[in-house]
Amino acid sequence: MADPEGxxxxxxxxxxxxxxxxxxxxEVNATLDLEEIYDIALATMGELFAAHHAVILLLExxxxxxxxxxxxxxxxxxxxxxxxxxxxxxxxxxxxxxMLQLGNLGQxxxxxxxxxRQMMKAGRDSEVGDVVPVPxxxxxxxxxxxxxxxxxxxxxxxxxESPVRQAFDAHDRSLVTIVANxxxxxxRNAQLYDERRRAADALQAANASLEARVAERxxxxxxxxxxxxxxxxxxxxxxxxxxxxxSAAVRTLRDAVAHEAIYRWPLLLTxxxxxxxxxxxxxxxxxxxxxGAFIFVSCPELQTQNRYVPGAPARAADRSLxxxxxLALGGTLFLDAVHELSIExxxxxRGILERxxxxxxxxxxTPVDVRTIGWLAPLFNGRAIAVPALRQRRExxxxxxxxxxxxxxxxxxxxxxxxxxxxxxxxxxxxxxxxIRELTAVLERAILVAKGxxxxxxxxxxxxxxxxxxxxxxSQLGSGGMGEVWLAKHRLLARPAAVKLIRKETPPGxxxxxxxxxxxxxAQVTARLRSPHTVQLYDFGVNDSGAxxxxxxxxxxxxxxxxxxxxxxxxxxxxxxxxxxxCRSLAEAHEHGLVHRDIKPxxxxxxxxxxxxxxLKVLDFGIVKEQPGRGGxxxxxxxxxxxxxxxxxxxxxxxxxxxxGEHPIDGRTDLYSxxxxxxxxxxxxxxxxxxxxxxxxxxxxxxxxxxxxxVSELPIPGDLxxxxxxxxxKDPAKRPASALxxxxxxxxxxxxxxxxxxxxxxxxDAHAPDVVAQTTTS
Amino acid sequence: MTEARLPQEIRPALDNGxxxxxxxxxxxxxxxxxxxxxVHYVDDTRVALSFQFFSKTIKNVRENPRxxxxxxxxxxxxxxxxxxxxxxxxxxGPIFDAMDMxxxxxxxxxxxxxxxxxxxxxxxxVLSVGKRPF
Numbered sequence: 001m002a003d004p005e006g007x008x009x010x011x012x013x014x015x016x017x018x019x020x021x022x023x024x025x026x027e028v029n030a031t032l033d034l035e036e037i038y039d040i041a042l043a044t045m046g047e048l049f050a051a052h053h054a055v056i057l058l059l060e061x062x063x064x065x066x067x068x069x070x071x072x073x074x075x076x077x078x079x080x081x082x083x084x085x086x087x088x089x090x091x092x093x094x095x096x097x098x099m100l101q102l103g104n105l106g107q108x109x110x111x112x113x114x115x116x117r118q119m120m121k122a123g124r125d126s127e128v129g130d131v132v133p134v135p136x137x138x139x140x141x142x143x144x145x146x147x148x149x150x151x152x153x154x155x156x157x158x159x160x161e162s163p164v165r166q167a168f169d170a171h172d173r174s175l176v177t178i179v180a181n182x183x184x185x186x187x188r189n190a191q192l193y194d195e196r197r198r199a200a201d202a203l204q205a206a207n208a209s210l211e212a213r214v215a216e217r218x219x220x221x222x223x224x225x226x227x228x229x230x231x232x233x234x235x236x237x238x239x240x241x242x243x244x245x246x247s248a249a250v251r252t253l254r255d256a257v258a259h260e261a262i263y264r265w266p267l268l269l270t271x272x273x274x275x276x277x278x279x280x281x282x283x284x285x286x287x288x289x290x291x292g293a294f295i296f297v298s299c300p301e302l303q304t305q306n307r308y309v310p311g312a313p314a315r316a317a318d319r320s321l322x323x324x325x326x327l328a329l330g331g332t333l334f335l336d337a338v339h340e341l342s343i344e345x346x347x348x349x350r351g352i353l354e355r356x357x358x359x360x361x362x363x364x365x366t367p368v369d370v371r372t373i374g375w376l377a378p379l380f381n382g383r384a385i386a387v388p389a390l391r392q393r394r395e396x397x398x399x400x401x402x403x404x405x406x407x408x409x410x411x412x413x414x415x416x417x418x419x420x421x422x423x424x425x426x427x428x429x430x431x432x433x434x435x436i437r438e439l440t441a442v443l444e445r446a447i448l449v450a451k452g453x454x455x456x457x458x459x460x461x462x463x464x465x466x467x468x469x470x471x472x473x474x475s476q477l478g479s480g481g482m483g484e485v486w487l488a489k490h491r492l493l494a495r496p497a498a499v500k501l502i503r504k505e506t507p508p509g510x511x512x513x514x515x516x517x518x519x520x521x522x523a524q525v526t527a528r529l530r531s532p533h534t535v536q537l538y539d540f541g542v543n544d545s546g547a548x549x550x551x552x553x554x555x556x557x558x559x560x561x562x563x564x565x566x567x568x569x570x571x572x573x574x575x576x577x578x579x580x581x582x583c584r585s586l587a588e589a590h591e592h593g594l595v596h597r598d599i600k601p602x603x604x605x606x607x608x609x610x611x612x613x614x615x616l617k618v619l620d621f622g623i624v625k626e627q628p629g630r631g632g633x634x635x636x637x638x639x640x641x642x643x644x645x646x647x648x649x650x651x652x653x654x655x656x657x658x659x660x661g662e663h664p665i666d667g668r669t670d671l672y673s674x675x676x677x678x679x680x681x682x683x684x685x686x687x688x689x690x691x692x693x694x695x696x697x698x699x700x701x702x703x704x705x706x707x708x709x710x711v712s713e714l715p716i717p718g719d720l721x722x723x724x725x726x727x728x729x730k731d732p733a734k735r736p737a738s739a740l741x742x743x744x745x746x747x748x749x750x751x752x753x754x755x756x757x758x759x760x761x762x763x764x765d766a767h768a769p770d771v772v773a774q775t776t777t778s
Numbered sequence: 779m780t781e782a783r784l785p786q787e788i789r790p791a792l793d794n795g796x797x798x799x800x801x802x803x804x805x806x807x808x809x810x811x812x813x814x815x816x817v818h819y820v821d822d823t824r825v826a827l828s829f830q831f832f833s834k835t836i837k838n839v840r841e842n843p844r845x846x847x848x849x850x851x852x853x854x855x856x857x858x859x860x861x862x863x864x865x866x867x868x869x870x871g872p873i874f875d876a877m878d879m880x881x882x883x884x885x886x887x888x889x890x891x892x893x894x895x896x897x898x899x900x901x902x903x904v905l906s907v908g909k910r911p912f
Contacts, residue, residue, distance in 0.1 A: 086886060087887060088883060089883040092882050092883045092886060096879055098879065100879045100883060103789075103790075104790070104793065108880075109884060109888065111797060112885060112888040115890060115894075116888055116890055119893065128889045128893065129890070129891060131887065132889070133887075166789065166790055
């Protein structure tokens with residue numbers, strides 16, 4: 001305000017003002033801190049206009065609101081108050097973007113208010129609006145409000161007020177304008193700096209987030225890559241593992257694979273169990289370049305699918321070899337343990353090879369001497385690759401060990417370097433009756449329990465791998481759906497034996513303990529049987545892996561299933577001889593109140609005992625059922641292998657009462673099954689033909705069987721046929737009363753050419769000389 | 779026509795929002811008195827009167843440019859009496875905007891925006907200035 005003052009005072013005041021303005025310019029341009037800028041601006045107003053009030057309002061991002069960010073001299077003027085653009089002095093200044101100076105605010109407010117009251121009193125309410133509170137000095141008389149502009153862009157409003165009328169003159173307006181311009185520029189710079197800093201922070205956060213996501217994704221991809229590599233490695237090792245090494249034997253094997261891979265003709269792989277025949281088949285498939293799939297078929301399991309399993313869906317297609325063949329079109333069909341194929345499937349295979357030669361490469365494997373399987377060799381025209389036993393390629397053991405240690409170490413998540421030198425020596429010296437399969441089992445277990453990077457394998461762990469009780473397993477004789485049969489030797493007596501391992505998945509607990517007790521009881525009952533035609537049980541138990549095992553006498557020969565499969569139907573007089581032996585075995589069992597319940601050709605083992613040929617032994621007495629009230633043991637309980645979750649029998653040989661329970665089960669149940677086996681031996685055909693187990697069982701219950709002579713190419717004596725048909729009666733009461741009665745009836749059947757020991761020996765010499773050779777595996 | 783200069787001491791009576799009396803006369807000599815809300819200081823020889831809603835006044839001024847206005851300095855308790863002659867009417871420009879902003883600054887906060895609406899700023903040359911105490 002222009003107070004009367006002398007020229008000297010005026011000059012002094014202007015000089016002071018100039019100093020203040022210079023300092024303001026210097027200070028606000030030296031900082032990018034908004035709060036500091038506000039403080040400088042407000043302090044300057046205090047210096048220039050002592051006792052006056054100043055406020056800084058900034059435009060909100062919505063462009064419609066001003067917000068008080070700093071103030072000076074107000075009692076209740078806290079930062080954060082808001083006013084809309086276009087309302088009040090500061091709102092009008094923001095709207096018009098021009099400075100406004102007012103000098104008589106009190107009078108103007110009073111007049112406007114009076115007018116408002118009068119209009120409302122006169123009923124003109126609709127013409128007036130609401131009173132809007134505006135931040136500021138309530139009793140202000142003078143005000144200078146200046147828009148804060150940067151290149152026509154509104155930043156906010158700077159306002160000073162005074163309760164004195166006409167407090168500000170043109171000079172004051174100029175001073176405020178200079179300060180406002182300075183702070184507008186400083187505020188804008190600070191805002192830009194703040195925006196950039198926020199943007200930089202956001203960018204940095206985004207970068208960090210992006211880096212984290214990239215790192216996470218990279219880690220995920222690396223994990224997926226590792227899994228893919230593992231899978232690839234597993235796939236390769238499945239093929240490459242057993243073929244690794246530089247021994248002469250494996251080089252010859254690889255050469256043979258490379259040579260044979262390009263052809264389409266059927267090929268047989270021979271070699272002991274566990275030697276890697278499946279891997280060789282894979283290698284042949286990969287080497288062939290065929291685009292189709294590699295289809296694995298376990299022939300014993302194909303057989304097992306013929307069995308009746310309660311609750312399991314019976315699908316004819318599952319059992320069909322042709323269905324597997326179709327899956328393998330353009331690829332390879334691998335028939336594992338092909339010697340186990342039934343006659344039905346043999347015919348199917350023969351048809352496939354004749355009609356579809358070249359569509360599918362058929363590769364089959366067997367651990368059995370091909371010469372003992374009459375039907376097999378012609379199908380493959382002598383084309384075979386012999387896969388060597390591991391003991392025939394001992395020099396490959398270090399390479400194989402290294403390969404499998406790395407493989408299982410990776411799979412089991414163990415940091416392993418290899419086996420110790422001493423352990424490697426043991427592995428190289430060991431006989432490996434189980435071949436590469438046994439080697440992999442030994443290494444996997446050793447790595448699993450390893451405490452350091454160097455694997456130790458002692459003698460005991462090698463022995464433990466393949467031993468049950470006092471018996472050491474030498475080599476696998478066969479395998480099927482139920483388990484495996486091993487050639488074994490007593491550790492001390494060195495007596496050869498056959499060990500049957502029965503795999504039954506039962507979790508630990510009361511149920512398993514009960515199962516073990518039942519298994520023990522059944523084995524004890526079976527051990528009481530003394531008939532020379534019943535396979536002798538030496539021992540039984542449960543091994544470390546939880547598998548039940550029976551140790552039985554080692555037999556030389558073939559079961560009736562295989563004999564008929566390989567060499568065709570038997571002469572009637574020979575069948576009579578074999579049936580009589582079976583009757584004597586069953587008679588003793590029935591005498592003890594035991595019913596076998598699973599008499600079938602596969603459980604009638606024929607071979608040599610001492611000097612006798614065609615000596616028959618009934619197998620698998622470990623699964624008998626005691627007759628109620630006769631054995632005195634858990635008469636109503638199910639047997640080990642007939643518990644609800646296991647196979648109850650083989651439908652093709654199952655007596656009606658065994659399935660439907662219309663009649664009590666007794667010895668006559670076994671006689672029905674024995675007659676079914678005899679039917680098979682005489683004709684090479686089952687009593688009934690059916691596409692599903694259920695159909696087969698219905699036939700047994702309802703259908704009259706065809707006479708054996710009607711389906712056999714060989715003549716069958718009438719009295720034998722009559723006797724067999726009597727045994728096949730649906731009603732047990734109409735069958736022979738006992739096994740001894742049946743034996744007596746069989747004995748009365750006269751033959752013009754009886755089956756003698758000479759004829760039996762001649763047959764074995766001609767068909768399977770090696771099987772019944774005197775020297776057994778030691 | 780003579781021209782008078784406005785003294786500095788009249789400034790509190792101008793731009794203060796206090797209504798003042800304005801008298802005009804038609805071509806046939808019929809007088810008309812009305813109240814206007816603002817007499818704005820333009821320079822020391824001119825004032826601007828707000829033209830808000832007085833159709834009779836503007837009609838008279840268009841016919842007879844001579845007018846008379848009385849403004850009050852309430853604090854100084856002095857009436858200032860001005861002989862004026864209409865010079866021009868502005869609906870835009872600095873004078874109009876300054877008057878409009880002053881009116882709107884108050885009107886907007888008191889709910890009177892719809893009433894105190896400046897339609898034009900009429901510029902008058904001051905022919906004579908007199909004063910008398912209340």
